[in-house]
Amino acid sequence: MPVNDPADAPMTRHRWPALLAIALIVGGVALAFGWIAGWLTPGRLTPQRFTNAIESGNGQIYRGYRRAHAKGVCVAGYFEGNGQGVALSSARLFAPVRTPFAGRLSIAGGSPYGLDGKARVRSMALELNSDDGQQWRMAMNSFPFFGVSTVSAFYEQTRANTPDPATGKPDPAKQAAFLRAHPEFARFASWAKSAPWSTSWANTTFNGVNAFRFINARGDVRNVRWSMQPQAAFAAMTAEQRAAADGNFLSEDLQARLARAPLRWDMVVTLAQPGDPTADPAQPWPEDRQHVTVGTVVIESSTPQANGACRDINYDPLVLPTGVQGSDDPILAARSAVYSVSFNRREHDIASGKADTAVGKTAAPEARP
Structure with missing residues (x-):
């Protein structure tokens, strides 16, 4: 069997762009999943970190x-x-x-x-x-x-409502800081209190x-x-x-x-x-x-x-x-x-x-x- 068949050369040359495109797509998907999971940006807020905060808040x-x-x-x-x-x-x-x-x-x-x-x-x-x-x-x-x-x-709201291990209740100081930073929450708090x-x-x-x-x-x-x-x-x-x-x-x-x-x-x-x-x-x-x-x-x-x-x-x-x-x-x-x-x-x-x-x-x- 010949190592290289000249008849295959044109096909090989035409195949390279397609293979490169596939590689770029696969790489792009991998990067997207990495970004979503937070692997490439450890400090970014991810669904995993958010769910961890909910679990802590519970x-x-x-x-x-x-x-x-x-x-x-x-x-x-x-x-x-x-x-x-x-x-x-x-x-x-x-x-x-x-x-x-x-x-x-x-x-x-x-x-x-x-x-x-x-x-x-x-x-x-x-x-x-x-x-x-x-x-x-x-x-x-x-x-x-x-x-x-x-x-x-x-x-931040989820984090502010996380119980303090010492008291079993949210830290009032953290809740107050959250309210100062997000005055729009006052409307919801009013509903929760009065409705x-x-x-x-x-x-x-x-x-x-x-x-x-x-x-x-x-x-x-x-x-x-x-x-x-x-x-x-x-x-x-x-x-x-x-x-x-x-x-x-x-x-x-x-x-x-x-x-x-x-x-x-x-x-x-x-x-x-x-x-x-x-x-x-x-x-x-x-x-x-x-x-x-x-x-x-x-x-x-x-x-x-x-x-x-x-x-x-x-x-x-x-x-x-x-x-x-x-x-x-x-x-x-x-x-x-x-x-x-x-x-x-x-x-x-x-x-x-x-x-x-x-x-x-x-x-x-x-x-x-």
């Missing part, structure tokens, strides 16, 4: 559980579009069809043993699977706007908070936010009710309500006007913006998250169908990245047998991973 790591909103229940049902959203987005679920979902109702905090009566923030997450094979994941909260405007401020607490998940409004883009079949783009507004009448808890509330009263109330009938929330989309901020979730849009009710979320059943469909779902808010895009809000991208890290850590806990429940610790059914 006081301890609860293996096998979500690092945030650890306590919750799985729910199932469907979204029923009413056709009003078709003019705004080409997403299939806005048509007059029923789209099934696997969802989760939860409370804020990193402890799966948290007390419902002390949880200021409540949440709803949905994974909707439309009949065209596309998926939409939503993660919504009971607060109407975010506490801070930037990712770095969000990280009434609902008596149930069923009569709580859940807000998307971050801005998104809807694109219709013609290619028209609108900046939007949305909320799930309950059809159940709102009722406020008194201070006495909160003090006396059972630690699991939200899940107990949910089961009692579902035994009587399904629960419903209307999806109300708010349309931005030119100049409304889309990159700052701490800035609410004016109340006079147009609102369009595009369909209804219907919860039919609930199961403990230990064996429910929601346990192994990462409710990444950037898993979106055609007709919906993320906005320029940097906190939206940060949430997506941190959710991924948290998901990978708890799934590793479960797969490796390190989850708390796998080593003999017992939690109420609705509080398991």
Whole structure:
């Protein structure tokens, strides 16, 4: 066999540019992953560092559980579009069809043993699977706007709330320094202090908070936010009710309500006007913006998250169908990245047998991973 065949020389010469291009692409991908992970810039804020801060803020790591909103229940049902959203987005679920979902109702905090009566923030997450094979994941909260405007401020807020090992409570000096550095947080603090607490998940409004883009079949783009507004009448808890509330009263109330009938929330989309901020979730849009009710979320059943469909779902808010895009809000991208890290850590806990429940610790059914 000849060592070099002259007939192969032209092919070899033509192949080199392609091989070089492939090498550059692979190298670029590797650099991108290195940058994202923080390997190339050790001082940069990464999803891993942010998740570490959340774990520290929890006081301890609860293996096998979500690092945030650890306590919750799985729910199932469907979204029923009413056709009003078709003019705004080409997403299939806005048509007059029923789209099934696997969802989760939860409370804020990193402890799966948290007390419902002390949880200021409540949440709803949905994974909707439309009949065209596309998926939409939503993660919504009971607060109407975010506490801070930037990712770095969000990280600093998390660090400021980390318990001091000596006292088991956050350091007041660090919290005061955070408030001085981020005066926009005063609006959120005022909401947390003055807004009434609902008596149930069923009569709580859940807000998307971050801005998104809807694109219709013609290619028209609108900046939007949305909320799930309950059809159940709102009722406020008194201070006495909160003090006396059972630690699991939200899940107990949910089961009692579902035994009587399904629960419903209307999806109300708010349309931005030119100049409304889309990159700052701490800035609410004016109340006079147009609102369009595009369909209804219907919860039919609930199961403990230990064996429910929601346990192994990462409710990444950037898993979106055609007709919906993320906005320029940097906190939206940060949430997506941190959710991924948290998901990978708890799934590793479960797969490796390190989850708390796998080593003999017992939690109420609705509080398991």
